[in-house]
Structures are given as C-alpha cells and as structure tokens.
Amino acid sequence: MHITGLEIDNFKSFSKKTKIPFLEGFTVISGPNGSGKSNIIDSILFVLALSSSRNLRAEKLTDLINLNSGRNTAEVALEFSDGTKIRRRIKRTGNGYYSYNYLNERLCKQSDIVDHLAKHGIKPHGYNVVMQGDVTRIMEMSDFERRKIIDEIAGVAEFDTKKQQSLAELDIVRERIEREELLLIELSKRANELKRERTHALEYQKWQNELTFYQNCRSAAQLHEREKELRSLLQSAEDHTIQLGRxxxxxxxxxxxxxxxxxxxxxxxxxxxxxxxxxxxxxxxxxxxxxxxxxxxxxxxxxxxxxxxxxxxxxxxxxxxxxxxxxxxxxxxxxxxxxxxxxxxxxxxxxxxxxxxxxxxxxxxxx
Known part of the structure; x- marks a missing residue:
C-alpha cells in the first residue's frame, strides 16, 4: 500500500487547496528554499498523526493554520492505493481548537487511525518517515542501536516486541492459572463442604417434614377427641336441660x-x-x-x-x-x-x- 494523492487546504504556507499526486515508484519533491517542500512532509505527518506539533515546527496545532487567509480551519487528506482515505481537520476557537479525524469520510478518533495504520506497518515512532538529521544520527549510532533500527524496519523488532508481549502475557496467564488452580482447590473444598451441608440440610428437612406430618396427625387426633368430648358434653347438657324441663x-x-x-x-x-x-x-x-x-x-x-x-x-x-x-x-x-x-x-x-x-x-x- 502506498500514497496516491495528497490534498492540502490552508495548512501552513498552502493558503489555497492544493492537490499533489504520488505515482508508483520513486517520487521526488524539489524546489527553492521556502517554497513549502518541508510543509508537504509536515502535512503528511499531521494527517497520519505521526508527530507532535513541536516536530512539525509549530508551538501549537493552531499555528499550522495559515494566518493570511483569514480562515480558522486547516485540512489535510491522504489517499492510498487500496482506496483508503484519511482526513484531518483542525479549527481555531476562542478557547483553543478542535481536531477532527475522518477514516473513509467517517468521523472517528485519532486512535482509530493509528490502529488502522499499524495494521499496515505504519507507526508513530517508526521509520516510515525519515526526517532531516535522522541519517546522520543513524550513522553515529552503535551497532546494537543500528541493528534495532534495521530490525524495526524489517519488521523483526515488531515480532520481538510481540514475542516479549506474548511472553509477558504468558507469565500473566500462568500466574492467573496458578491463582485459578488455587481458587479451584478452595472452591472444591468449599463445594464438598456445601455438599455435606446440603446432605445434612436435606436430611434435616426430611425429618422436619416427618415431624410436621406426625404433629399434624397428633393435632388432628386431639381435635377429633376434643370434638367427641364436645359432642358428649353438648349431649349431656341437652339431656340435663330436658331433665330440668321435666x-x-x-x-x-x-x-x-x-x-x-x-x-x-x-x-x-x-x-x-x-x-x-x-x-x-x-x-x-x-x-x-x-x-x-x-x-x-x-x-x-x-x-x-x-x-x-x-x-x-x-x-x-x-x-x-x-x-x-x-x-x-x-x-x-x-x-x-x-x-x-x-x-x-x-x-x-x-x-x-x-x-x-x-x-x-x-x-x-x-x-
């Protein structure tokens, strides 16, 4: 995947909307000093969120807006060979600024764009873009540091990083598994205790139900006896009443x-x-x-x-x-x-x- 076109509008020295095509192969941008060559690189870094405002040679993002146009917005858009389009827009306000990011003309967060570019090997701190002085700094590096850069460019560093992350995650998973195993042992013990408690509870409930049944039977029998006694007393009272009447x-x-x-x-x-x-x-x-x-x-x-x-x-x-x-x-x-x-x-x-x-x-x- 490579860049096929760049569109700049009111960004730094580009007060008017400017479209720059990028053909396949090697593309060179040349011109006299002050013609805006570095601003083109800055616009690419701006839209891809690969650098801070200080690296873009500005104190703050609002300084990236052209001062002579009278407008309060600046916008940069990039098109790629796979049809992807990334656009970033900043707007100056009374209290600061607003920054808007678009991925395929859909409003999104800046982290969404960073994640999308990372899938294609483009990272904010990578060497997809080599700035002035980077070559000299690389030449002055030690062999170990230079090897790290080469590994990063070749993608080996990414795998090493992923390997280290995977190992770290593996250690975390192992620790988690150990904790889970300990927890499982405790839960097994607790489950056995609960099982015994459940057995005792069921047995207790069984005897309690039987006790309730027999108590109800006894109460019913007592009630029957009381009813018989009551009927006898009523009959006796009735007999006495008849006798008293006679x-x-x-x-x-x-x-x-x-x-x-x-x-x-x-x-x-x-x-x-x-x-x-x-x-x-x-x-x-x-x-x-x-x-x-x-x-x-x-x-x-x-x-x-x-x-x-x-x-x-x-x-x-x-x-x-x-x-x-x-x-x-x-x-x-x-x-x-x-x-x-x-x-x-x-x-x-x-x-x-x-x-x-x-x-x-x-x-x-x-x-």
Whole structure:
C-alpha cells in the first residue's frame, strides 16, 4: 500500500487547496528554499498523526493554520492505493481548537487511525518517515542501536516486541492459572463442604417434614377427641336441660296439686272446727303435721328452684318427700271425709230422732 494523492487546504504556507499526486515508484519533491517542500512532509505527518506539533515546527496545532487567509480551519487528506482515505481537520476557537479525524469520510478518533495504520506497518515512532538529521544520527549510532533500527524496519523488532508481549502475557496467564488452580482447590473444598451441608440440610428437612406430618396427625387426633368430648358434653347438657324441663314441669304440677291440697285443707279445717271429739283432735294434729311437711316441702322447692341447675338429686328427694306428704294428706283427707260422713249420718239420725220426737210430742198434745 502506498500514497496516491495528497490534498492540502490552508495548512501552513498552502493558503489555497492544493492537490499533489504520488505515482508508483520513486517520487521526488524539489524546489527553492521556502517554497513549502518541508510543509508537504509536515502535512503528511499531521494527517497520519505521526508527530507532535513541536516536530512539525509549530508551538501549537493552531499555528499550522495559515494566518493570511483569514480562515480558522486547516485540512489535510491522504489517499492510498487500496482506496483508503484519511482526513484531518483542525479549527481555531476562542478557547483553543478542535481536531477532527475522518477514516473513509467517517468521523472517528485519532486512535482509530493509528490502529488502522499499524495494521499496515505504519507507526508513530517508526521509520516510515525519515526526517532531516535522522541519517546522520543513524550513522553515529552503535551497532546494537543500528541493528534495532534495521530490525524495526524489517519488521523483526515488531515480532520481538510481540514475542516479549506474548511472553509477558504468558507469565500473566500462568500466574492467573496458578491463582485459578488455587481458587479451584478452595472452591472444591468449599463445594464438598456445601455438599455435606446440603446432605445434612436435606436430611434435616426430611425429618422436619416427618415431624410436621406426625404433629399434624397428633393435632388432628386431639381435635377429633376434643370434638367427641364436645359432642358428649353438648349431649349431656341437652339431656340435663330436658331433665330440668321435666322437673320444672313436674314442679308446676306439684304446685298446682299443693294449691288444691291447701283448698281441701281449708275445707277440712272448717269441717273439723264444726266437729268435736278425740278423733277430731288427733286428726287435727296429724293435719298440722302434714301442713308442716307441706310447708317444709314448699320451702325446699323454693330453695331448690334457685339451685335446680346444680342440685338435681336434692330436687328428686324433695319431690319424693312431697309425694309422701301428698300421700299422707290424701290419707288424712280420706279419714276426715269418712268422719264427715259419719258426722253427717249422725246429724241426719239426730234430725230424724228430733222429727220423731216432735211428732211424738204433737201426738201427745193431741191426745
């Protein structure tokens, strides 16, 4: 690959756009002093970024812009035999300058151009361009330094450099491999530990699941037993409620019967008051005793009425006592009724006798 053309615009002494062709073979640029021969070399170094502004005989890059044109930009373009085109443009600003690089008319970084040229053996510090004084300096070099230059021009130095870089990279890779091997050993140990921990964790999880299962089963069994107990208690409560209802109903019946008995006793008292005799006094005593039993039964019923939920046996006993008292009252009532009948019969006989007596008295008076 070689340069086929150079285009300079407002760069140093070239105030106008100038195109310079480069043909195949050996090209010589000649002219009087001050005609711009060195500026052509400087423009090539500028566009290829092969030298700094000091090597281009300028204090700063903005000094490369022609001062007489009145423009604030300078531009250099190179064309190569493979069709590649490199262009660089600088622009003066109030605070400094801007530099633009183009590779095949595409804006890019300067490092992109350096990398592209390096692929073709063109390097910023190489000997693709030999400046004034370089020949003399090369001749004054030692054999070793001159050999280095020859190796660099021949490309051997590049391979040596790459070899050294490769060896350095190889050492780095070896160190990295050693670190990775050590790390791998540590990771293997850690992996084995984690494997054991995983086995223990899985076993623990298994037993934990079984424990949870049995706990749930036990809880379910306990819940079932509690439900059975609850149903039993509910049934017992329902039975007690029914029993208490029956007792309350029976108590109501007993109270009604007591009321009837009281009425009967009142009637009996009235009859007894009209009847005299030892039998009547005895019956009265028994009647009072029955009344006391009835009264005691009434008091007991009232008391048991308050304790009916907790003292069913006492209610049953009172109920039996009440029944016995009721039986006794019935017996006394029957006896009193018998005496009453006897008294009535006596009274009727007395009335009959009186009527006969009156009849006899009337008959006597008539005679």
């Amino acid at each position: 007792i309350a109903s029976d108590r109501g019946i007993e109270e009604n019967e007591l009321s009837y008995l009281k009425a009967d006793l009142t009637d009996i008292d009235d009859l007894i008051n009209k009847k005299s005799g030892a039998d009547y006094l005895k019956l009265i005593a028994e009647l009072e005793e029955a009344k006391g039993g009835i009264k005691l039964a009434e008091q007991t019923i009232v008391r048991l009425k308050k304790e009916k939920e907790t003292n069913l046996e006492a209610i049953n006993r009172v109920y039996m006592d009440s029944k016995r008292a009721e039986t006794r009252v019935a017996e006394c009532t029957d006896q009193i009724r018998t005496l009453t009948i006897d008294r009535t019969n006596i009274a009727m006989e007395g009335a009959t006798s009186k009527a006969q007596l009156e009849k006899f008295e009337t008959e006597i008076k008539q005679h």
